[in-house]
Amino acid sequence: MSNPERPDSTGPADPRANARPDLVFHSAYDQGFARVAAVTLPVALGDPAANAAAVVAQARSLSDDGVAIAAFPELTLTGYSIDDLLLDDLLLRNVLAAVETIRAASAELLPAIVVGAPLRVGDRLLNCALVIQGGRVRGVAPKSYVPSYREFYEGRHFASGAGPLPALIRLPEVGPEPDGASVPLGSNLLFDVEDVPGLIFHVEVCEDMWVPVPPSSVAALAGATVLVNLSGSPVTVGRAEQRRLLARASSARGLAAYVYAAAGAGESSTDLAWDGQTFVYENGALLGRTDRFPDGPRATVVDVDIEGLRAERLRQGTFDDNRRVLTGAAGSGAASTDPQAFRTVVIPRAALAVPRTDIGLRRAVDRFPFVPNDPDRLAQDCYEAYNIQVSALVQRLRAIGNPKLVIGVSGGLDSTHALIVAARAMDRLGRPRTDIHAITMPGFATSAATKHNALALATALGCHVEELDIRPVAEQMLKTMDHPYGRGERGRGVYDVTFENVQAGLRTDFLFRIAGARGGIVLGTGDLSELALGWCTFGVGDQMAHYGVNAGVPKTLIQHLIRWVVAEKLFSDQAGQVLLAVLRTEISPELVPADDGEPIQSTQARIGPYALQDFTLWHVLRHGARPSRIAFLAEKAWADPSVGQWPAGLPEEEKVAYSLADIRKWELVFFRRFFSNQFKRSTLPNGPKVVAGGTLSPRGDWRMPSDADAGPWIAEIERNVPEI
Helix, strand or coil: CCCCCCCCCCCCCCHHHHCCCCCCCCCCCCCCEEEEEEEECCCCCCCHHHHHHHHHHHHHHHHHCCCCEEECCCCCCCCCCCHHHHHCHHHHHHHHHHHHHHHHHHCCCCCEEEEEEEEEECCEEEEEEEEEECCEEEEEEECCCCCCCCCCCHHHCCCCCCCCCCCEEEECCCCCCCCCEEEEECCCEEEEECCCCCCEEEEEEHHHHCCCCCHHHHHHHHCCCEEEEEECCCCCCCHHHHHHHHHHHHHHHCCCEEEEEECCCCCCCCCCCCCCCEEEEECCEEEEECCCCCCCCEEEEEEEEHHHHHHHHHHCHHHHHHHHHHHHHCCCCCCCCCHHHCEEEEECCCCCCCCCCCCCCCCCCCCCCCCCCCHHHHHHHHHHHHHHHHHHHHHHHHHCCCCEEEEECCCCHHHHHHHHHHHHHHHHHCCCHHHEEEEECCCCCCCHHHHHHHHHHHHHCCCEEEECCCHHHHHHHHHHCCCHHHHCCCCCCCCCHHHHHHHHHHHHHHHHHHHHHHCEEEEECCCHHHHHHCCCCCCCCCCCCCEECCCCCCHHHHHHHHHHHHHCCCCCHHHHHHHHHHHCCCCCCCCCCCCCCCCCCCHHHHHCCHHHHHHHHHHHHHHCCCHHHHHHHHHHHHCCCCCCCCCCCCCHHHCCCCCHHHHHHHHHHHHHHHHHCHHHHCCCCCCCCCCCCCCCCCCCCCCCCCCCCCHHHHHHHHHHCCCC
C-alpha cells in the first residue's frame, strides 16, 4: 500500500458550493424517506361509529408523528368476522356515516388513512379499502380475490373486485355535497403523493397477497413504490410466518415496501382466532413489526427509503423490461396484468404537505453495510465470501496450468487474508503449500512486529518462505534519482510520495520478476476499499498483479473473514494465534519511518477511517446516493455508539462515534480521491466479485471515465451538509 502518484486535486472553488442549500439536511422527507404506519386496533364488532372514532384517534397520533400513510386492517369499520351482518341494511348505512366521520376529521390530519369497509356497488357488496386524506375520499380499492375455501366463506357476501366495475363509486352522505361523493373505484388505482417524489402507493386486500400474481406485483411495475395490504387473516399455527414470507418476497421482487396490517383483538372467537400482526418489509428486508396478540392498539411506524427503491429500479433494468413485456402481452379490463391499465390519483401537495423538519429516522441504519450485525448471517457471509475467493483462485490456477503463487506478505490485514485464501486453494487443488512463495520485503519503516507476523504465518502454513530486504536497492534508486534521501538527508520533509512509491514499486517489481523466473503468478492483495480511495501505487506497484483475489472485499469485512477462519479452525492453532495478532495491528503502509516517540504511519489518519469510507462506498456503489444523503445516514448510524447493533466480534475500542463534522471531513476526502483515482481502477487485473454491495472492476459493476470531475459532488457536500 502507498500513496497515489498524484496529489489530491481540489481545483478552483465551485460557486455552487456557496449556493442556498437544496434541502433541510436533517429532514427525513428531504433525504428521500417517507414515514408509513401499519396499524392494528381492537374492533367493535358491527359498530362502525366506535371503530371510526378509534381510527381517528390513531390517525391523529400518527399525524403528529409525521406519518404520510396509515394502513388499518381489512373491514376496519365493521370487523371481519360478522358474517351475515355484512348484508344488514342498517350496518351499511352506519358504515357510510363512519366514512364521513373519518373524512371530516382527515381535513386536519396529515396521513392518507387507509381503512377497510363493505360498500355496495349496484346489487353486490365489495370488500373495500378506502383511501381518505385531506377531507376527501381519494379512492376505493376493492378486494380482487374473494376466498371461499377452508375457513373462508367470503363468496357468500362479496363479489370479486377483479371483474368489470364502474370507474366511480358514489358514496351517499359522504362529503359536503348533498348527494354525496363520487370517487375513483378499482383495484388498479395508484395514489401519487405529490409532496414526496416517488411516493406512489397501491392498496390490496388480504387474499390478494396469496395468489400467484398479486395485484400489487403489477402495481409495482406500474410505478407503486409502497404496497399496502389490509388483512383480516385469522391466525393458525404457522400462518404468521407464511405472511412474512409472502410480503418479503413481494417487496423483493417488486423493489418496493410492503405495509401489512392484520385484524386482532375484538374479532369473533366463535370458530377462529386473531393475532393483529403488523409489519413493513422493504426490498426483502424487515423494517419493523409489532408484537402479535396485543391487548390494545399497536402500530409499526417506519421510514421507507423511497429514493433508495427508485435507485434500485433504475439499476435493475429487467424490472422495467418485465413491465414492457406485460404491457405488450396483456388484455384489457380491471383484472388485467397490464401495468398501463392502472389509473393515478394525485394527492396534491396542498392537501398532504409533509414536515420538512427533523423528525428523526425510524429505521435501523447499519454502521457497516458490508458486514451483517446478526452473528449467524455474518458467519454465513464469511463462509460464502471466503469460498468465493478460494474457488475463483482455484479456477484461475487450473485454467493457466497450475503455476506457483508468488505473494508479498507484510503482516498486514490484506496480505494475511490473501495468504490464507491461497493456502486453502492449494489444499483444494491437492498441491503442496510450498508452491506458495511467501516473500516479506522489509523497507525503511517495516516494524519488527509486522515482519515477525508475516514470517510466522507463512511458516505455520507451510509455505515456501523468503525474506528480501529492499532497502539497498531502494537507496541506490533514490541516489540515482538525486532524491534528498539519496543525498543523505532525513526527516519528514524528505519522506515524500516518491520516497514511498520507490519502496512500493520495488516490491511489486521483485515479485513479478521472481514469478517469471519460477513459473509463477503474482497474487494481488489490495482490497476494494483501497481501490476506491486510490490507496495503491499505479503500474509497477501494488495496484498491479496477475490476479487480485482481494479486489472484491472491503476492508471492514476482511477482519471478520480472518476472525471467522480462526473460529472455524481451518488452519493450525499456531497459524490462528498469528492471525489474531495481525488483527490487533495498526493499519499502516509502513513506508515512512517514525521518529523516536512518534506513532507509526497511520493509513486511516491520512485517508479516513475505513468504517466511514466503506459506509460511503457502499451507498455510492449500491444506490449512487447523493453525498448529503450519505452524510445524513452516516450521522444516524455513527452519532451514538450506544444505539443499535454492532457486528459480532468487533473489538470494543472500535465501537466509536463520529460527529457530523468528522463525517463531512472524510466524505470530502472520499469523493476527491474516488474521482481522481479512477485511472487506477480502469486497468485493474482480474479478480472475483464477492459482496452484493458491488465491485469496482471496469469489466463488472463500475464503469467511469478516468477524467471525470468531482466538483459537483464536492459542491453538493459543501452546500447541503452543515459543517457542525
